[in-house]
Amino acid sequence: MSPVYSTTFHVLDMKPEPYAVAPILSARVGIAALAEEPVHAIALRAQVRIEPFRRGYSEEESEGLVDLFGPRERWRDTQRSFLWMHCATMVPGFTGGTEVDLPMPCTYDFEVTGSKYLHALREGTVPLLFLFSGTVFFKGSGGFAIQQIPWDRDDKFDMPISVWHNLIAAQFPNTGWLRLHRDTLDALAAYKAGHGLLGFDDAVTKLLSCSQELP
Known part of the structure; x- marks a missing residue:
């Protein structure tokens, strides 16, 4: 019997x-398998969600969250759990329990909801919910067999926002990313070349300064 x-x-x-090479967070996950027989391997998957209603926000942070949740008086209705990412790893064989690093590839693209939310935070923690799934491989009576990880395996973790800030500062020091339509990018490139500017940052800075001079 298996x-x-x-x-x-x-x-x-x-x-x-x-x-x-790319921005990656690493989640250290403790695993316990309550059986006497060893686990051969686990193909582990996780859905990572952000639960914004589990923390408070300063006035400065709330201004940065208007695009996501609207004005503060509406947050009771608009702040809902939302998906940040999916991630996966293979867990080597063990007996009883083990720990594994779960890689979490990140993006700094401001068009992504998770990045918008994290960029707005200044201090405190990020309320995360990990929903685990996957397949457990073990040696059965007739060879290797499998069991699916039950759907109700989850865990909450409050990640210090400093962890995210340190990751982005190391990968993109003093920079950020914006997604532009191709026509907009072509027009910006033409403006940069026409004014003899060295980079796109210079072009945007000049355009902003010109707009401030308008009556």
Whole structure:
């Protein structure tokens, strides 16, 4: 008879991955498999959601969140849990329990809801919900067998916003990313070249200064 595993997951810590080419956070996840037989491997997946209603916000932060949730007086109705990302990893074999690093690829694109939210925060924590799923591989009576991780395996973790700030500062020091339509980008490139400017930052700065001079 094949063993029955009761597998639980707990997020222990989160930190930036220091040597990654792209911005990646690493979540340290503790795993317990309540069975005497060893686990051969786990194909682990996680949906990571942000639960904005689980924390308070300063006036400066609330101004940065208007685009997401509207004015503060509407937040009771507009602040809902939303998806930040999906991530996955393979967990090597173990008996009883283990810890694994779950890589979480991030983006600084301001068109992405998660990035908009994180950019608006100045201090405190980011209220996260990890929804775990995947497949447990083990040795059964007739060879290797599998069990699906139950749908109700989840864990909450409050990530210090400083973790995100440190990640972005290391990957994109003093910079940010905006998505532009191709026509807008072509027009901006033509303006830059026509005015003998060195970079797009110079072009946008000049355009902003010109707009401020208008009556």
